[in-house]
Amino acid sequence: MSDTPSPDFSGLDGGEDEQAVDIVRSVVSWYNTELLAARRSPVPDEERVEALKAGRQAALEDQARLDEADAPETARIAAAYAARLKELKES
Secondary structure, eight states, rough: OOOOOOOTTTTSSSHHHHHHHHHHHHHHHHHHHHHHHHHHSOOHHHHHHHHHHHHHHHHHHHHHHHTOOOOOHHHHHHHHHHHHHHHHHOO
């Protein structure tokens, strides 16, 4: 064990907010990747493309809401998107 103290960043703002933004961005990125693949398909499934676009739009709106969200709302959005990302990656 080192004698060097570990830095304590607990008093800094932005930790949970940044995590929430990062998780929503990850979901948006997933939708972007899937949209690109769906559109490049020889026979695009228009229903899937529309569902992906709607999912991405909802994520972008929630990402924008994070700018004004209080701590409980930020935590709710982060939890919802963490679960959503897990679900998307498993599908």
